[in-house]
Amino acid sequence: MEKLGILVVGTGMVVSKHHIPALKNIEEIELVGIVSRSERRAKLMASQYGFKKYFTDLDKALSDKDVDAVLIGTPTYEHKEHVLKALEYDKHVIVEKPIALKICDGYEMYNAARKRDLKFMVAHVVRFWPGYIEIHDLIRSGVLGEPIISRAYRYSEYPAWSYKLWHKHIDKSGGVMVDLAIHDIDYLRWIIGEVKSVYARGSINVFKDATAYDYTHIILEFKNNAIAFIDASWIMPKNFPFSMYIEVVGEKGMASFDNFSKPSLTLYKENKIISETPFFEEGYYRELKHFVDCVIKDREPLVSGLEAIKSLEIALAAIKSVREKKVVNLPLNEEVI
Secondary structure (H helix, E strand, O other): OOOEEEEEEOOOHHHHHHHHHHHOOOOOEEEEEEEOOOHHHHHHHHHHHOOOEEEOOHHHHHOOOOOOEEEEOOOHHHHHHHHHHHHHOOOEEEEEOOOOOOHHHHHHHHHHHHHHOOOEEEEOHHHHOOOHHHHHHHHHOOOOOOEEEEEEEEEEEOOOOOHHHHHHOHHHHOHHHHHHHHHHHHHHHHHHOOEEEEEEEEEOOOOOOOOOOOEEEEEEEEOOOOEEEEEEEEEEOOOOOOEEEEEEEEOOOEEEEEOOOOOEEEEEEOOEEEEEEEOOOOOHHHHHHHHHHHHHHOOOOOOEHHHHHHHHHHHHHHHHHHHHOOOEEOOOOOOOO
8 A cells, every 4th residue: 555645844843842753653654745944944854754855835845746645733823824725735634733813714724625525634632642532431431420520731831942932922822722721622622512601811921022821720611511620821930841630520430630740540439549540652643643544544533623613712712701801602703813
C-alpha cells in the first residue's frame, strides 16, 4: 500500500515538540514536506526530522503531487486562510485547536470540506489522552454513573515562545479561554453532553498591555443539569511544569486524572480506592494515527469541524460572560471576537 503523503504547515513549539515526533512513529505516512515563513527554520526542521522537501511558499507546497493530507499548526488567526487553501488543493486537513476565533469562520471551513468530500479534523488532543480516555470509558460503561459534578484545571507559564507574542492579543489567540480552557471545554462536552449556560471570570496579569485574558475560572451548566468548573491559567511562574487535572463525580463513584506529580488515574467507589493506574503516554500519536486512519479507511474523525465549533462557542461565551459580568445562555447570537 502506498503511504499517505503528509505536509506539515508551521514549525512552532507544538508542531516541533509534539506533532512531528508523533508523526514519525506512524508507519502508514511519508513526511513529504514542511512549510515555514523562515527558510532557515524550514530547512533545519526538514533535515532534523527527515522531511523530503521544505518550503516557504504554501501554494507551491500544496501543489506537490506527493501531498495527500496537511497538518496545520500555524497560529490560530491564520487557521482559516491555511485550511481553506489546503482544501482548495483537495487535501485532507487536520488543524491544531482551536478551529478559529469566529464561529462563522469555523462553519466556512467545515462547509468547504464537506463540499469537497474531504476529511477535516480539529486536533483536540485531550480526547486521545490516556487517563482522559479511561474516564470517558468509565462513564460510558456505567461504572461511574451519570456525571454530576466535574472539575478541571490546566496551568502553565505564559506562552512567551509564541511568534511575536501573538497570544497577548485577543483577536489573534482568543486568550486563555479559547486557547487553553477549550481543551477541557471540549472534553467535558464529549463526556457529559451539551452546555446550556456559561458563567466566567477572568483577568489580565502578565502583560498589562495585553488584550487577551491570561487567567479564567469558568462554570458550565449542562442541559442534563450537570455542573463543571474549569480553571485555566498562563500566569504560573517561569519553568512551572505544565499541569492538568480532571475529576468527575458520578452517581456511582468518582474518577480523577492528575499529570502534575505522577500521571495517574484514580477510581473511587464505595468509600475506597478501587484502582490507581499510572499513565506516561501522551495523546498526540493516538490523535494523528486516528486522523491517518480516517483518511485511509474513509471514516469520519472523532473531532469534526462541527464538534470543534460547538466547543469554540462555549469558550467565546466565557469571554462574553467576563466582559458583561453575567451568565451567558447558549447558543450565542453574535460573534465575540
